[in-house]
Amino acid sequence: NHKTLETSWLAFLASDVHPPHDWSSISWWSEVQMGPPDPILGVSEAYKRDTNPKKINLGVGAYRDDQGKPYVLSCVRKAEAQIAAKKLDKEYLAIGGLGDFTKACAKLALGDDNEVIKSGRNITVQTISGTGSLRIGANFLSRFHTEARDVYLPKPSWGNHTPIFRDAGMQLKAYTYYDPKTCGFDFQGALNDISKIPEKSVIMLHACAHNPTGVDPRPEQWKEIADLVKKRNLLVFFDMAYQGFASGDIDRDAWAVRYFIEQGHNIVLSQSFAKNMGLYGERVGGFTVVCKDAEEAKRVESQLKILIRPIYSNPPMNGARIAATILNTPDLYKEWLGEVHGMANRIITMRELLVANLKKEGSTRNWKHVIDQIGMFCFTGLKPEQVERLTKEFSVYMTKDGRISMAGVTSGNVGYLAQGIHAVTK
Amino acid sequence: LQAAVAGQLKTYEHSWWSEVQMGPPDPILGVSEAYKRDTNPKKINLGVGAYRDDQGKPYVLSCVRKAEAQIAAKKLDKEYLAIGGLGDFTKACAKLALGDDNEVIKSGRNITVQTISGTGSLRIGANFLSRFHTEARDVYLPKPSWGNHTPIFRDAGMQLKAYTYYDPKTCGFDFQGALNDISKIPEKSVIMLHACAHNPTGVDPRPEQWKEIADLVKKRNLLVFFDMAYQGFASGDIDRDAWAVRYFIEQGHNIVLSQSFAKNMGLYGERVGGFTVVCKDAEEAKRVESQLKILIRPIYSNPPMNGARIAATILNTPDLYKEWLGEVHGMANRIITMRELLVANLKKEGSTRNWKHVIDQIGMFCFTGLKPEQVERLTKEFSVYMTKDGRISMAGVTSGNVGYLAQGIHAVTK
Numbered sequence: 001n002h003k004t005l006e007t008s009w010l011a012f013l014a015s016d017v018h019p020p021h022d023w024s025s026i027s028w029w030s031e032v033q034m035g036p037p038d039p040i041l042g043v044s045e046a047y048k049r050d051t052n053p054k055k056i057n058l059g060v061g062a063y064r065d066d067q068g069k070p071y072v073l074s075c076v077r078k079a080e081a082q083i084a085a086k087k088l089d090k091e092y093l094a095i096g097g098l099g100d101f102t103k104a105c106a107k108l109a110l111g112d113d114n115e116v117i118k119s120g121r122n123i124t125v126q127t128i129s130g131t132g133s134l135r136i137g138a139n140f141l142s143r144f145h146t147e148a149r150d151v152y153l154p155k156p157s158w159g160n161h162t163p164i165f166r167d168a169g170m171q172l173k174a175y176t177y178y179d180p181k182t183c184g185f186d187f188q189g190a191l192n193d194i195s196k197i198p199e200k201s202v203i204m205l206h207a208c209a210h211n212p213t214g215v216d217p218r219p220e221q222w223k224e225i226a227d228l229v230k231k232r233n234l235l236v237f238f239d240m241a242y243q244g245f246a247s248g249d250i251d252r253d254a255w256a257v258r259y260f261i262e263q264g265h266n267i268v269l270s271q272s273f274a275k276n277m278g279l280y281g282e283r284v285g286g287f288t289v290v291c292k293d294a295e296e297a298k299r300v301e302s303q304l305k306i307l308i309r310p311i312y313s314n315p316p317m318n319g320a321r322i323a324a325t326i327l328n329t330p331d332l333y334k335e336w337l338g339e340v341h342g343m344a345n346r347i348i349t350m351r352e353l354l355v356a357n358l359k360k361e362g363s364t365r366n367w368k369h370v371i372d373q374i375g376m377f378c379f380t381g382l383k384p385e386q387v388e389r390l391t392k393e394f395s396v397y398m399t400k401d402g403r404i405s406m407a408g409v410t411s412g413n414v415g416y417l418a419q420g421i422h423a424v425t426k
Numbered sequence: 427l428q429a430a431v432a433g434q435l436k437t438y439e440h441s442w443w444s445e446v447q448m449g450p451p452d453p454i455l456g457v458s459e460a461y462k463r464d465t466n467p468k469k470i471n472l473g474v475g476a477y478r479d480d481q482g483k484p485y486v487l488s489c490v491r492k493a494e495a496q497i498a499a500k501k502l503d504k505e506y507l508a509i510g511g512l513g514d515f516t517k518a519c520a521k522l523a524l525g526d527d528n529e530v531i532k533s534g535r536n537i538t539v540q541t542i543s544g545t546g547s548l549r550i551g552a553n554f555l556s557r558f559h560t561e562a563r564d565v566y567l568p569k570p571s572w573g574n575h576t577p578i579f580r581d582a583g584m585q586l587k588a589y590t591y592y593d594p595k596t597c598g599f600d601f602q603g604a605l606n607d608i609s610k611i612p613e614k615s616v617i618m619l620h621a622c623a624h625n626p627t628g629v630d631p632r633p634e635q636w637k638e639i640a641d642l643v644k645k646r647n648l649l650v651f652f653d654m655a656y657q658g659f660a661s662g663d664i665d666r667d668a669w670a671v672r673y674f675i676e677q678g679h680n681i682v683l684s685q686s687f688a689k690n691m692g693l694y695g696e697r698v699g700g701f702t703v704v705c706k707d708a709e710e711a712k713r714v715e716s717q718l719k720i721l722i723r724p725i726y727s728n729p730p731m732n733g734a735r736i737a738a739t740i741l742n743t744p745d746l747y748k749e750w751l752g753e754v755h756g757m758a759n760r761i762i763t764m765r766e767l768l769v770a771n772l773k774k775e776g777s778t779r780n781w782k783h784v785i786d787q788i789g790m791f792c793f794t795g796l797k798p799e800q801v802e803r804l805t806k807e808f809s810v811y812m813t814k815d816g817r818i819s820m821a822g823v824t825s826g827n828v829g830y831l832a833q834g835i836h837a838v839t840k
Contacts, residue, residue, distance in 0.1 A: 027680065027705070028559065028649055028680060029706070029714050030706070031558070032713045032714055032717055033717075035713075035716035035720045038719075062505060070504075070505050076504075080498070084494070087486075089486055090484075090486055090692060090695045090696055091484050091695055092476065092688075092695050128542070128726035128727075129727065131724070131725070131726050131727040132725070132727075135724060145442060163723065166724075266440055266441065278504060279504055280504050281504045281505055281730070281731035282732060283728075283731075289443070291443055292441035292443070296441060296444070299443065299447060299449075300443050300446055303446055303449050305449070306449045309574060310545070310574055310577035310580075310581045311725070312543070312545050312546040312549065312697065313542075314695070314697075316542070316695070316730035316732065317696060317697075318696060318730065318732035318733070
């Protein structure tokens with residue numbers, strides 16, 4: 001009643017608790033638009049909502065075992081135990097990262113006895129996995145490769161390549177790569193386009209297991225590309241995110257990178273250990289610049305550090321310690337080679353099983369590309385309307401471009417998958 | 427002929443980087459390297475930006491070791507975190523800074539993302555401002571500020587300006603000078619404020635001074651960017667060190683905030699940090715979040731998991747959280763004790779100079795007031811290493827070396 005109200009009002013006025021200034025109506029960000037939804041995330045979210053017990057998620061960009069579960073490598077667990085036992089401190093790494101890691105990282109890519117490493121003419125820094133490596137590279141090119149601002153990506157390329165280079169200030173262009181008619185490599189188309197790229201432009205090459213198509217050039221085709229790129233005087237940027245994971249063989253997957261260097265291309269190279277060591281969320285990668293000589297490598301190193309310091313100061317230690325332990329401990333290294341081989345093999349087996357099951361279903365289409373393509377991804381050749389049917393009628397989730405992650409295929413679901421694909425393509 | 431052609435193809439010796447200059451040597455690294463080369467058994471390294479225990483050794487917190495053991499036992503996978511990081515971490519990170527019951531968090535009007543420690547947070551913030559705060563390109567730093575602030579904002583495309591902060595005459599805060607400069611900052615400019623334990627001076631405003639700054643900043647309509655790298659580490663008290671941040675928010679400033687767990691949790695090389703934007707409401711926070719993710723994805727896709735798991739475990743496990751508060755308090759206390767010991771020893775040596783600022787300053791660093799030539803003598807004659815501006819890291823001072831340090835400082839200043 002009145003007296004109570006008055007008392008409480010007076011009490012309120014007397015108290016220190018006043019409504020805050022209506023400053024929250026001031027907004028610094030009223031012009032900030034909601035960004036477009038992430039296409040791949042959309043796939044995963046729709047998958048989660050689906051109640052069909054037979055649903056399959058083929059959008060996943062991470063390896064899965066034959067039960068469809070994430071797989072932490074045994075050599076990684078052993079390395080972690082070794083590291084934990086040492087009770088190491090958590091002092092900052094150098095700006096360029098853990099030395100034991102960067103040395104081993106370079107050797108893995110280039111080969112133990114590579115003359116580049118022996119002569120000290122590479123600089124290799126630890127980075128935040130493959131993305132971090134590509135971005136450091138893009139920023140470095142933007143700052144120091146001023147003769148040309150264009151980066152030529154294969155058509156198609158990993159979606160994130162475009163904003164990486166664009167946000168770093170480079171211009172994006174493309175060269176023909178994938179042939180949708182054959183679901184294979186458009187070799188002549190690529191040579192044609194590359195022959196017209198202006199001198200000194202940057203050309204991005206996927207070292208192995210092209211993402212998203214799974215289509216790689218054959219060695220003799222790589223040789224011609226290397227020749228042409230040299231004639232055109234282009235700066236080669238290799239993206240190697242799947243070394244070991246593509247063919248199952250570390251050296252075979254690095255062949256193109258090593259060949260180009262042998263032929264005198266002073267490349268820049270991004271490496272990721274997300275897939276081949278299963279270190280995804282630990283963010284382990286490397287960025288290498290192959291220089292003319294050790295003196296140049298020192299100059300480049302100093303500038304890389306100046307560039308990195310105002311981005312994140314120094315890289316995260318944990319994943320690099322794991323990778324270094326594996327790469328530098330013979331038993332663990334051997335075990336790792338076996339596990340990488342195992343992962344690549346399971347993928348290859350799934351490709352073979354999928355094609356076999358499609359034939360069993362009665363499909364008369366040519367599915368040879370499913371076996372010819374390599375690595376985690378497969379460009380099925382499915383059209384958007386077929387993809388839509390596969391999702392709606394069979395609860396099989398993939399990106400609209402018809403790309404499937406073979407890692408999401410298991411011996412348990414490959415039969416059902418073949419049923420679905422056959423149903424929408426017969 | 428074949429061999430000749432093959433040879434010619436191989437000697438394609440081409441340099442893309444002939445114009446790349448050797449960069450200037452890092453000043454602080456130079457100090458550490460000179461220290462390493464010195465053979466004097468009494469040498470002291472006061473350039474170190476990391477905490478040291480009283481034996482001069484790196485210190486991994488006990489609560490961190492426990493959290494690590496808990497995490498290892500769970501045998502978690504290594505799947506990618508979300509672009510914005512580990513949810514258990516970002517929620518706890520925001521609560522730590524703003525307070526558990528803060529209305530900002532309750533109303534969902536903050537967006538907090540996990541970042542690569544403090545530097546990564548500042549850079550994400552700088553990039554975000556550069557892209558979306560287009561009404562003003564200037565960032566005002568206190569004079570002096572952490573050296574890396576400048577390239578962070580510059581490389582992100584912002585312009586750097588400064589406001590008076592440190593008073594070399596008093597080795598303290600030039601309050602009037604700061605208010606004077608701030609009153610002239612053009613509207614909508616960004617102003618950087620160190621939440622506590624100003625780096626490099628150790629000089630912090632008092633609460634009543636913070637209140638006047640908050641008022642003036644509001645009048646000038648400035649966008650506040652708080653850098654909080656030392657919460658808990660400055661006074662030993664988590665809430666006390668966050669007071670300025672919370673006060674500004676209470677007063678209606680919609681701030682942006684960088685946090686680091688490098689020092690207060692000793693997680694240096696694990697790279698754990700957070701970036702927060704306090705928005706008008708939850709709807710705006712969603713829009714801002716979507717744009718932060720679009721910005722982060724082409725830099726590093728998603729942040730490193732290990733340190734965030736450790737920090738989240740500590741912040742979200744009551745026993746560990748309590749232990750952590752105690753350890754942070756312990757670290758801050760050791761620093762404070764060293765400050766007191768240094769001044770006491772200087773008096774014992776017979777110094778008649780006013781060393782009050784050594785005790786008044788707070789946090790890891792101390793601006794001694796030594797001139798470059800005095801610093802040089804201290805290094806040459808006593809093997810005491812510090813940066814030319816007279817800044818010393820109190821973390822490098824121990825009960826074992828503080829007497830010797832006082833001797834040296836007195837010798838070059840008497």
